[in-house]
Amino acid sequence: MNALKTLNPYFYKHKILLLWGFLFIICSNFFNIYKVQFVGKSVDEISKKGQAGFNQDVLIYVGIIVGSSLLTGFFTFMMRQTIIVASRRIEYQLKNKIYRHYQEMSLTDYKTTRIGDLMNRLSEDVVAVRMYLGPGVMYIANLIILLVITSIYMLNTDVEMTLWSLLPLPILSFLIYKVSSIINKKSKIKQKSQSDISTFVQDSFSGIRVVKYFAKEKYIEKSYGEKVIDYQDKSLDLAKTEAYFFTIILFVIGLLNVAILFIGGEKYMAKEISVGKIADFFLYINILIFPFSMVGWVTSINQRAEASMSRINEFLDKKSNIINRNNRDYEIKGDIEFQNVSYTYPNTGIQALKNVNFKLKAGNSLAIMGKTGSGKSTIALLLCRLIDPTEGKILIDGKDLREHNINVYRKYIGYIPQESYLFSDTIATNIGFGVDDATPELIEEFAKKADIHKNILGFKEKYETMVGERGVMLSGGQKQRICIARALIKKPEILIFDDSLSALDTETEENILENIEKDLKNCTSIIITHRESSAKNADNILNLSSLDNSVVA
Numbered sequence: 281m282n283a284l285k286t287l288n289p290y291f292y293k294h295k296i297l298l299l300w301g302f303l304f305i306i307c308s309n310f311f312n313i314y315k316v317q318f319v320g321k322s323v324d325e326i327s328k329k330g331q332a333g334f335n336q337d338v339l340i341y342v343g344i345i346v347g348s349s350l351l352t353g354f355f356t357f358m359m360r361q362t363i364i365v366a367s368r369r370i371e372y373q374l375k376n377k378i379y380r381h382y383q384e385m386s387l388t389d390y391k392t393t394r395i396g397d398l399m400n401r402l403s404e405d406v407v408a409v410r411m412y413l414g415p416g417v418m419y420i421a422n423l424i425i426l427l428v429i430t431s432i433y434m435l436n437t438d439v440e441m442t443l444w445s446l447l448p449l450p451i452l453s454f455l456i457y458k459v460s461s462i463i464n465k466k467s468k469i470k471q472k473s474q475s476d477i478s479t480f481v482q483d484s485f486s487g488i489r490v491v492k493y494f495a496k497e498k499y500i501e502k503s504y505g506e507k508v509i510d511y512q513d514k515s516l517d518l519a520k521t522e523a524y525f526f527t528i529i530l531f532v533i534g535l536l537n538v539a540i541l542f543i544g545g546e547k548y549m550a551k552e553i554s555v556g557k558i559a560d561f562f563l564y565i566n567i568l569i570f571p572f573s574m575v576g577w578v579t580s581i582n583q584r585a586e587a588s589m590s591r592i593n594e595f596l597d598k599k600s601n602i603i604n605r606n607n608r609d610y611e612i613k614g615d616i617e618f619q620n621v622s623y624t625y626p627n628t629g630i631q632a633l634k635n636v637n638f639k640l641k642a643g644n645s646l647a648i649m650g651k652t653g654s655g656k657s658t659i660a661l662l663l664c665r666l667i668d669p670t671e672g673k674i675l676i677d678g679k680d681l682r683e684h685n686i687n688v689y690r691k692y693i694g695y696i697p698q699e700s701y702l703f704s705d706t707i708a709t710n711i712g713f714g715v716d717d718a719t720p721e722l723i724e725e726f727a728k729k730a731d732i733h734k735n736i737l738g739f740k741e742k743y744e745t746m747v748g749e750r751g752v753m754l755s756g757g758q759k760q761r762i763c764i765a766r767a768l769i770k771k772p773e774i775l776i777f778d779d780s781l782s783a784l785d786t787e788t789e790e791n792i793l794e795n796i797e798k799d800l801k802n803c804t805s806i807i808i809t810h811r812e813s814s815a816k817n818a819d820n821i822l823n824l825s826s827l828d829n830s831v832v833a
């Protein structure tokens with residue numbers, strides 16, 4: 281239970297709600313048990329007096345039974361409203377904490393963690409923990425309180441019958457625990473089979489052009505069919521085990537009822553107990569059966585929650601290697617200097633850069649050229665401080681980039697990545713993404729600069745056109761130009777084009793460069809490119825293919 285201890289501060293934070301919850305559990309159980317004795321009294325009254333037994337006393341008993349039942353229902357509702365609500369609030373806070381941690385992770389952490397794993401922390405693992413926080417805590421507290429109250433009433437009625445009735449219940453809990461553990465294992469296997477199907481479907485639809493082009497529809501259909509059969513087998517296997525759950529409960533109920541009938545019958549014949557008291561025992565046992573079954577189920581839930589929480593903790597304990605040590609606010613001019621910068625990717629051990637040196641004054645431009653894999657994009661990542669150099673220093677305005685306030689610094693950076701990524705949202709939102717108060721006029725101004733305005737007017741919804749999965753399919757060049765507008769609208773002091781004109785024809789490229797000439801003059805620009813035409817206007821050229829990447833521009 282060590283990992284689950286990390287949830288204690290959350291419990292403490294919601295202590296008032298939880299305390300109310302426990303109070304409601306006591307009340308609901310009290311009224312649930314309190315009414316039972318009046319059933320027995322009514323039965324005794326009627327069995328003794330026959331028709332005449334339906335007297336005023338019995339009517340009062342019935343009133344008490346109905347009233348107690350209503351109060352039990354009310355307090356059970358309140359119990360859920362407090363404990364389950366607290367568990368939902370904790371789930372919400374935990375999800376936010378994990379998501380915030382995602383945002384703080386460095387790029388290399390993202391590369392070493394699979395997206396599927398990140399998603400699982402937020403969905404499956406948090407749900408498993410919530411099951412412990414909500415139903416787990418509620419059912420255990422409920423059982424303990426119920427057991428105490430019921431035992432007092434049962435012992436008051438008949439000690440021997442109490443012992444015989446309570447004895448098999450822990451065995452029931454153990455059996456249910458065993459079955460629940462098997463159910464958990466099997467549902468995990470079923471879930472995995474289900475996610476295999478989803479991944480396969482997603483993959484085959486994303487690559488539908490390739491599938492059709494190679495005429496591989498039949499092959500894909502066959503593979504899909506095999507996966508569905510596997511899923512069906514796993515689901516049936518799970519369903520068979522689940523069937524044991526209620527079978528065991530019903531079997532134990534049956535056994536206990538026979539035992540009460542047998543022992544109670546003997547005691548009745550020996551005139552030691554009344555029919556009403558036997559009826560009470562039937563009711564007590566039926567009230568206790570469900571919570572005892574839940575103990576087994578809750579134990580297996582708690583084991584799952586423990587495993588999930590330790591996975592979440594392991595992930596939350598991972599500290600990003602991009603640390604911000606500066607919280608001051610200031611302006612960035614845009615002087616850049618690389619001093620003997622080398623970078624090795626930690627996950628592959630590939631040395632992407634070795635001793636890179638260059639100096640660029642604010643307002644100047646530098647074109648970076650070099651063959652594929654020579655480390656051009658790595659320079660862009662270093663400049664955005666998405667990664668830190670393994671050796672050497674990057675100076676911005678004469679100060680080590682690691683000493684700058686990362687949040688301030690990134691406000692002054694405009695980055696157009698090599699792979700144009702747009703969010704599944706409108707074109708306007710995508711262009712205005714980097715600024716807080718992007719007006720339609722501003723968005724249009726920069727769309728014009730990026731030479732995409734005319735294309736946007738051609739779409740039915742214009743700037744409100746959705747892009748991405750649920751929207752229009754944009755060409756590579758259109759996406760690149762939206763990304764250019766998105767970077768320019770920030771009016772950055774340092775602007776980095778990572779091969780971001782590659783999907784454009786030379787005429788469009790020239791148009792854009794002409795449109796943004798003034799913007800480029802106002803900032804330090806770095807143009808990563810394979811084309812001589814894009815590099816020719818830059819003040820300096822750095823060629824990474826030449827001797828050990830060591831060039832001073």
Ligand SMILES: Nc1ncnc2c1ncn2[C@@H]1O[C@H](COP(=O)(O)OP(=O)(O)OP(=O)(O)O)[C@@H](O)[C@H]1O
Pocket residue numbers: 391625627628630631632650651652653654655656657658659698779
């Ligand atoms: N995330 C990563 N993890 C591990 N190795 C990487 C990663 N990204 C790049 N590399 C490696 O680092 C080297 C430099 O890559 P980089 O993307 O900087 O080259 P590039 O010059 O921009 O290439 P291109 O012109 O093809 O875009 C390559 O050998 C590449 O395999």
